[in-house]
Amino acid sequence: MRRPVIAGNWKMHKFIADSVATALALKPLVANANHCEVIIAPVFTAIKSVADRLEGSNIKIAGQDCAPEKKHGAHTGEVAADMLRDAGASYVIVGHSERRQHYAETDTMINRKMHAAIAAGLIPILCIGETLAQREAGIAERVVRGQIEGGLRELTASDLEHIIIAYEPVWAIGTGRTATPEQAQQMHSFIRRVFAEKFDEEASRRLRILYGGSVRPDNIAGLMAQPDIDGALVGGASLEAETFARIVNYDRG
Numbered sequence: 005m006r007r008p009v010i011a012g013n014w015k016m017h018k019f020i021a022d023s024v025a026t027a028l029a030l031k032p033l034v035a036n037a038n039h040c041e042v043i044i045a046p047v048f049t050a051i052k053s054v055a056d057r058l059e060g061s062n063i064k065i066a067g068q069d070c071a072p073e074k075k076h077g078a079h080t081g082e083v084a085a086d087m088l089r090d091a092g093a094s095y096v097i098v099g100h101s102e103r104r105q106h107y108a109e110t111d112t113m114i115n116r117k118m119h120a121a122i123a124a125g126l127i128p129i130l131c132i133g134e135t136l137a138q139r140e141a142g143i144a145e146r147v148v149r150g151q152i153e154g155g156l157r158e159l160t161a162s163d164l165e166h167i168i169i170a171y172e173p174v175w176a177i178g179t180g181r182t183a184t185p186e187q188a189q190q191m192h193s194f195i196r197r198v199f200a201e202k203f204d205e206e207a208s209r210r211l212r213i214l215y216g217g218s219v220r221p222d223n224i225a226g227l228m229a230q231p232d233i234d235g236a237l238v239g240g241a242s243l244e245a246e247t248f249a250r251i252v253n254y255d256r257g
């Protein structure tokens with residue numbers, strides 16, 4: 005059985021005080037959510053404050069990105085994976101489409117970040133997904149396969165045990181246009197097949213694949229009912245504690 009993961013990506017939102025207030029409001033609302041892992045990803049500057057206030061709770065912290073370098077050094081503006089860990093994070097989002105699109109992150113760079121995250125003891129959440137143009141051109145699967153192969157290059161079997169993949173079709177992010185549960189399921193099942201083919205059948209059965217892109221309280225249950233959807237990476241709807249808690253506490257039938 006794969007334990008579901010519901011993660012909130014706060015992107016570049018919230019000052020420290022608001023981050024802490026949202027986290028503290030969320031805490032009692034998800035305290036009984038034993039069916040899943042609950043993760044929030046605040047901005048770098050708020051991680052330590054949020055982590056301190058959530059200590060002992062069932063909410064875990066993710067960074068939104070990390071440096072590709074493992075060793076500390078002259079890398080202005082970067083935050084090392086072990087620094088995130090030091091601040092209280094146990095997960096890190098890697099290769100989000102906004103970083104691929106707006107900050108020119110390549111699969112090669114994303115692969116280095118995966119290695120750095122794992123070396124620091126963080127669980128990386130590797131984001132993959134095609135653009136609308138790629139879907140319309142009929143190359144969505146080819147793109148996703150390339151992102152899996154590129155992103156996971158030279159990871160060992162034991163590394164692969166610990167990663168999470170998030171399928172986030174770019175056309176569904178922040179657009180209100182969610183993939184249908186069937187569209188998402190189709191790609192999730194493809195991702196699991198590629199993973200089994202490239203790596204190992206057994207690990208592919210344990211791999212958790214999250215869906216991201218306009219997830220809301222009213223569409224989460226339909227997505228989670230699909231056999232290969234193991235959770236969600238939520239953007240906009242994770243910013244408000246009450247709304248995110250409704251997603252975490254989705255109707256499990």
Ligand SMILES: O=C(CO)COP(=O)(O)O
Pocket residue numbers: 013100172176177178179180216217218219237238239240241
């Ligand atoms: O990018 C996302 C999560 O990483 C999804 O964002 P939205 O939920 O706002 O569409």
